[in-house]
Amino acid sequence: MNNVTKDSWRHLFSPATVAVIGASNTAGSWGNNALRGLLNNKERRVYPVNPNSPEVVGIKAYRSIMDIPDAIDLAVIVVAERIVPGVMRQCVAKGVKSAIIITSGFGEMGDEGRKLEREVADIARQGGIRFIGPNSMGHADTRSQLSTFGQFGEMPKGEVAVLAQSGSTCLKIVRSLTESGIALGKYVSTGNEADLITEDYLEYLADDDDTKIIALYVEGLRDGRRFFNLAKKITPRKPIVVVKVGGTEESARAVMSHTGALAGADAVYTAAFKQSGVIRVEDDDELCDVVYALLNSPLPRGNRAGILSIGGGPGALAAEACEKEGLAIGKLEESTITKLDGLLSSRWPRRNPVDMAGPSAAEISVVSSLLFAMMEDKNLDFILLLAPLIMDKSLLAGRLGLGPEAIKAYREKEAKNIALIREKVEAYEKPVVMMWQWRGFSDPEITGLFRQGRFIVCSNARRAARVLRYLVWYRHYLDVIAGK
Amino acid sequence: MNNVTKDSWRHLFSPATVAVIGASNTAGSWGNNALRGLLNNKERRVYPVNPNSPEVVGIKAYRSIMDIPDAIDLAVIVVAERIVPGVMRQCVAKGVKSAIIITSGFGEMGDEGRKLEREVADIARQGGIRFIGPNSMGHADTRSQLSTFGQFGEMPKGEVAVLAQSGSTCLKIVRSLTESGIALGKYVSTGNEADLITEDYLEYLADDDDTKIIALYVEGLRDGRRFFNLAKKITPRKPIVVVKVGGTEESARAVMSHTGALAGADAVYTAAFKQSGVIRVEDDDELCDVVYALLNSPLPRGNRAGILSIGGGPGALAAEACEKEGLAIGKLEESTITKLDGLLSSRWPRRNPVDMAGPSAAEISVVSSLLFAMMEDKNLDFILLLAPLIMDKSLLAGRLGLGPEAIKAYREKEAKNIALIREKVEAYEKPVVMMWQWRGFSDPEITGLFRQGRFIVCSNARRAARVLRYLVWYRHYLDVIAGK
Structure with missing residues (x-):
């Protein structure tokens, strides 16, 4: 594939006109979902196509895309798989610029499906249409407020891009990130990748100024060499975090029957990810933890907790x-012990x-003084805070x-304190991970204060240690390639 | 130690009279906390002791325990460490039956503290007082509504006992379990164990009818042989779940400076836990997951997911x-595939x-039919449900x-469905672990329905797999010792 034009990306991610075929x-x-989701953005002209209904969700529908009296930037295809080739031919005839095929029943279904998929891809290529899918669940761009996922309501604009071969x-990654207060930029369920492949999206995101972090869920790569060459160029500027499944026998089989991708030898992937500076995490939860940390924390200078x-x-x-x-427990400086x-x-x-040693609840105001003393310690690279x-x-x-007034004053003091800690986190390049969790993780007032301070909050020491391991590793990688 | 009498346990866990010294x-x-917490149970006679104040929280206080005009079953000691020996002498003179020393600054502080600790233990032993601690944070019994932890409000009565050397x-374990809807029976922060040791509590809980599951946090064992002999007898009837720290160099050092316990060789512990049927988990979160599962699910017959x-x-x-x-992915029976x-x-x-293969939201009613078909499959021992x-x-x-009426009807159908699944879980001895989490984990209506059905709910596949691994292992242990 390769050589996707800027125009194609523009039509895919910020089309002025969209047809929903099906x-x-x-x-x-x-x-129904895709259409209703698309209607969120009132500026965009959205045209339902349905041969059996004059109206869909109260909007005039067209029997065929050919009947729409407007040029179409993006066709969203949601019809039965056997008629997708015909629909794609109509899209070509209509001069549609780009498409996303949500319909499944293609390459993931074996030989018959693969044949059908090739037919559709050939029609699109000859007609100059670049497309996402088939077997995609949708894609989204928060800057243009476009979503074919059937999401409702305004999407906050952010700088994280998510690409997933499922x-x-x-959706699970998008929702977890959103619940942690992270706004996304773009996300794509890449489906079977009959035309646009993970490597294409990656190349696009490399130079996309709106993207600062790239998160990937990968089942298999079509062009591993290209992927890792791209990654090597990207990771010094933008972190790439990947979950790659298919490392065990059954997961490899599951992957094959899912998107038809070959999982490939896991050890080869591990080595290639490492060499190209890609942060490979174990599952989608870790992916979200690491994305949150990269977005909200400096990288630690070393591995001493x-x-x-x-x-x-x-x-x-x-x-x-x-x-x-694999993290170390730092030895406190004498001056810290004195403090x-x-x-x-x-x-x-x-x-x-x-x-x-068990201060009572009345004495917790000492915690931030202790924290400051530890942040100043040259033998410590980051702090785990269980208080x-x-x-x-x-x-x-x-x-x-x-009483209520005194509580309010107390909260203001706490907010100032958190802002101060944040300053020190930046100044010393020392991440602070908060793990105090007896109460308050579900209190929006408290989580709000931590979000303001952009604290990394983990419910569990193992989870915290794993996040820090990844941050330490990435910092080390960056230092080595920078010749430090 | 050993040979703690039934009366001692009764005085410790359901005293009729308590003195709070300090x-x-x-x-x-x-x-303040301990006293106020103790006042939850109106039946119990609670006497504050404070030489400088005629009243504490509005209750008549006594200058010394000697002045209390009542026999005292349990003394809660919260005074400075240097005066603990004197206080213990007074307790002996007063004929106090049992005690808990919350005060810290003893064995965990090195030689000086160890000397003080031995002095206190000697006084108590000679005076016939059995005691918890020192350096304990409290203990509780939900049947007698006793808590020296400074907890407020009624405690629900349950069948899980927690012993922790921290x-x-x-408290973290108690709170996590409570938040999962699990009621506890007894819990003890055992502290430095200068008199009563983990092995004593274990012996007591072995024959305590109110205790069905024992959860332990262990830093080091004083009498490992006794512990493992006891465990071997207990685990065929009651599961024991343990977190044992001290497996790495720094954690062993941290343990030593915490409760003064020697962590011991980790591999020896691992082998001994295994031989005595103790479920050893990695951290407190896993402990809570496994306790929940043991309490709410049958053990699976095998390891096929x-x-x-x-x-x-x-x-x-x-x-x-x-x-x-280490779990297997079961091969579906032909009859299941047909279904x-x-x-x-x-x-x-x-x-x-x-x-x-991506049904739309309108089609999810099929999920339980699919689940039933899989539960009937002889090649599957438990089901992970990601739907x-x-x-x-x-x-x-x-x-x-x-509308609201239709939603209510829908919920009733769902509740019936969950009850039906529950029946099958019991009948087939096949745990079902729910991992669908996009929404609803924070909706009390939905979590309430799952709790009714006693579902195991995990936010993450790795966490679910680990819980199942422990259940599978324990079932296998029980089968082997039963000669199956």
Whole structure:
């Protein structure tokens, strides 16, 4: 494939006119969802095509795309697979610029389907139409407020691009990121990749100024060499985070019957990802954790953890999790020990992990002073924080007996504190990962404060250690290629 | 130690009278929290002891425990460490039956602290007082509504006991379990174990009818031989789930400075846990997952996963996660394939993982029929379900356009369906793990329906695979010792 023009990308991601071929009045159907989702953007001219219905969701429908009295930038194809070739021929005749085929039942179905898929691809190529799919669940661009996924409501504009060779996984990643407060730029369920392949999208995103981070779900690559050459050029400027499945026997088989992709030897992929600076994570949850961290945190200078814990047990668990992930537990500088001696009771163990030795709820204001002292320590590259920086309402009102006014004042102090920590995170290039979770992870007031401070928040030490391992590795890669 | 009498346990876990020595008016302090928590149970007679204040939280306080005009079953000691020996002497003189020492600054502090700890233990032993701690964060019994942790409000009564050699970790486990809807029986932060040790509690819980599952956080064992002999006797009747830290260099050091316990060689522990049927998990989150599953699910007969997924990507990720944890992907029986052919479009891959090949939201009612077919398959021992069984409100109201009455009727149908699945889970001894998570994990109506059906719900395939691996292992252990 290759050589996709700028115009093609523009028509795919910000078309002025869209035809939905197979638009349907049936609630919950693909042809209904896609159409209704597209109607979010009032500026765009959207034309339903349905031979059996004069109107779809209250909008005049056309019997065929040929009847639409407007040029069409993007055709969204949602009809039965056997009539897709005919529809594609009509699109060519109509002069349609680009298409997305949501219909499935092609290459993933074996020989018959592969034949049908080739037929459609040949028609499109000869007619100059570049297309996504088939067997795609949709694509989206938040800048142009385009989504063929059947999403409703305004999409916040962001700088993360997601490419996934599985529609369900694409949506799952998109939703997880969104729930973490991350806005996306573009996302594509690439489907069977009969025309546009992952490598094409990657090449496009390489120079797309709106994209700062690229997240990928990969089952198999059509042109591995091209992928890794591209990746090598991109990763010094933009991180690429990948989940690649097919590493075990059954997952490889599942992949084959899913998108028809060959999974390939896992060890080869692992080595190639490593050499080209691609951060390979284990599953979609880790992908989201790492994207969040890359977007919201500097990369640590090294692999030495500082652990600050309100109790000994959580500190020991965190130390174990770090070491299992190949991170080191930094040795505190003497000056840090002196500083902490001034802040903690004589019961603290005077070593890392720093166990605060159980201060009561009334004493947690000391946590940020401890954190600052540890951030200043030259032997620590990042901090895992297992202690509260923010008190939840039940503590403030219940145990401390504060009234509404006093709680408000307390919150303001906390917000200032978090902003201050953020400044130090940037200045020292030391990520802080928050793991205090007894309460508050579900309190929007508290999560809101952490989001303002762009804190990495993990529910679990192992998850935190894995995120940091990836950040450490990527920083190391960048340092090596920069000759540091 | 050993030979703790029934009376001692009764005084510790359901005392009629409690003295809080070091009760305090300072909001948020240990001596304030413990006292206020104890006042939850109105039947119990609670006496604050504070030499400087005639009243604590509005209750008459005594200058010394000697002044209390009542016999005391349990003394809660929250005074500075240097005066603990004197207080313990007074407890002996007063004829106190049992105690818990929350005060820290003992064995975990090195030689000086160890000396002080031994002094206190000697006084108690000579005076016939059995005690928890020192350096404990509290203990609780939900049947007698006793808590020295400073928890407020009624505690639901359950059948899970938690023992933890870290107070913070104890509370974290208790809170995680509670948030999953699990009621606890007893829990103890065992502290430095100067008198009562983990092995003593275990011996007690072995024959405690209120305890069905035992969850432990262990840093080190004082009497490993006794522990494993006990465990061997207990695990055929009651599962024991353990997190044991100290497996890496730094975590071992952290453990030593925390409770003064020696972590010991990890490989020895691993082998001993295995031989005695103890389920050893990796961290506190896994502990909670496994306790939930043991409480709410039968054990699977074997290690063969069935995977039912709404999309190919999530199915492939789940297959990979299972295989990485040593689980197998079952081969579907021909009869199952025939059944599924009748339920799915020709696009489904006709193999496990069963990819539903993207039905629209309107078609999800087919999921339970597919699930039933897979549960009947003799080649599958448990099912991972990556597809919705319950529709969230926004789908019902938005995409399907249902009104409030129709939504109510739909919910009733769903509840019946979940009850039916539950019946089959029991009848076939096939756990079903739900991993559909795009929405609804935070909707109390939906989580409520799953709780009613006692579903195992995991946010992530790796987490699900690990839980199942532990269940499979435990079932295998039980089969082997039963000579099956």
